[in-house]
Amino acid sequence: MEHNAIFDIQTEGEFLTQALRIFKFQYNNNPVYQAFCSYLNVAPSTVHTLEQIPFLPIEFFKSKNVLSTTNNPEITFTSSGTTGSETSKHFVTDLSLYEQSYLKAFKYFYGDIKDYCVLALLPSYLERTGSSLIYMADDLIKKSNHPKSGFFLNEYEQLHLLLRELQKTDTKILIIGVSFALLEFTEQYQMSLHNTIIMETGGMKGRRKEIVRQELHELLSMGFGVKHIHSEYGMTELLSQAYSKGNGIFDCPDWMKILVRDTEDPLSYLNNGKSGGINVIDLANINSCSFIATQDLGKINPNGTFEIIGRFDNSDIRGCNLMVL
Secondary structure: OOOHHHHHOOOHHHHHHHHHHHHHHHHHHOHHHHHHHHHOOOOHHHOOOHHHOOOEEOOHHHHOOOOOOOOOOOEEEEOOOOOOOOOOEEEEOOHHHHHHHHHHHHHHHHOOHHHEEEEEEOHHHHOOOOOHHHHHHHHHHHHHOOOOOEEEOOOHHHHHHHHHHHOOOOOEEEEEEOHHHHHHHHHHOOOOOOOEEEEEOOOOOOOOOOOOHHHHHHHHHHHHOOOOOEEEEOOOOOOOOEEEOOOOOEEOOOOEEEEEEOOOOOOOEOOOOOOEEEEEEEOOOOOOOOEEEEEEEEEEOOOOOEEEEEEOOOOOOOOOOOOOO
């Protein structure tokens, strides 16, 4: 299926056209998604708006092969999980879609990656295989073409010395890190950085007590000496990411959209400003499923940006496990 058109979307009408086209394609070619839609008694002939499209519960990526193509996967991205827990699997049959998505989104929000020295502090991800975040970070490091770009496991002293060295130049720095590692670094080293973006990817991953994002950002802002902490909103099951340049306010690239569903009635939607379950449309997920009901809670702001305010406490979201395939 032709997919480059999704990266040329500029208007709401174009987004709707592409979303309906992809919905029809996935209904016809994804057995898991078609069965879910059929259970809800929804077919392409009855769907004319984004809200009428069924959103597949994200848990299906743990138990089913969510694929809209018979092509063999080029790579399988897996979620992190505790020992013995079931992990999500995202079978990616066209890596170029993922690469286009994160490169175009980064350029849109931050400019040319070649302008940055990219430092990735992602120990919990480096310690396992199948991380989509590691794949993206590795590619950004390579494409930055900066001789000092690279990964750091637990080498906080080495990272500290490198940052001090880079601060003597006009180099733009991107530090992308998991929350607990960024915190650990600031507990050992207090810095006052300029020309630097600190981007947290969320999650203590069981390494530290969870804290609210506002507290995390305050601690990181003080530790790195920067005004704002940036965030990335992504997950194993998505090929696109939303970004926040501060205060936990996220924006999507033009081929990604957020809807907020009612937590008591998952087939209905809430007005902007009201909190509910996050549904994601990721048109880059052409070969898997572009319409996903996540376990995140959030709200959409009047200007179209969105915030993540938590997660569902129970693993089975009300109304989402409608069917056991």
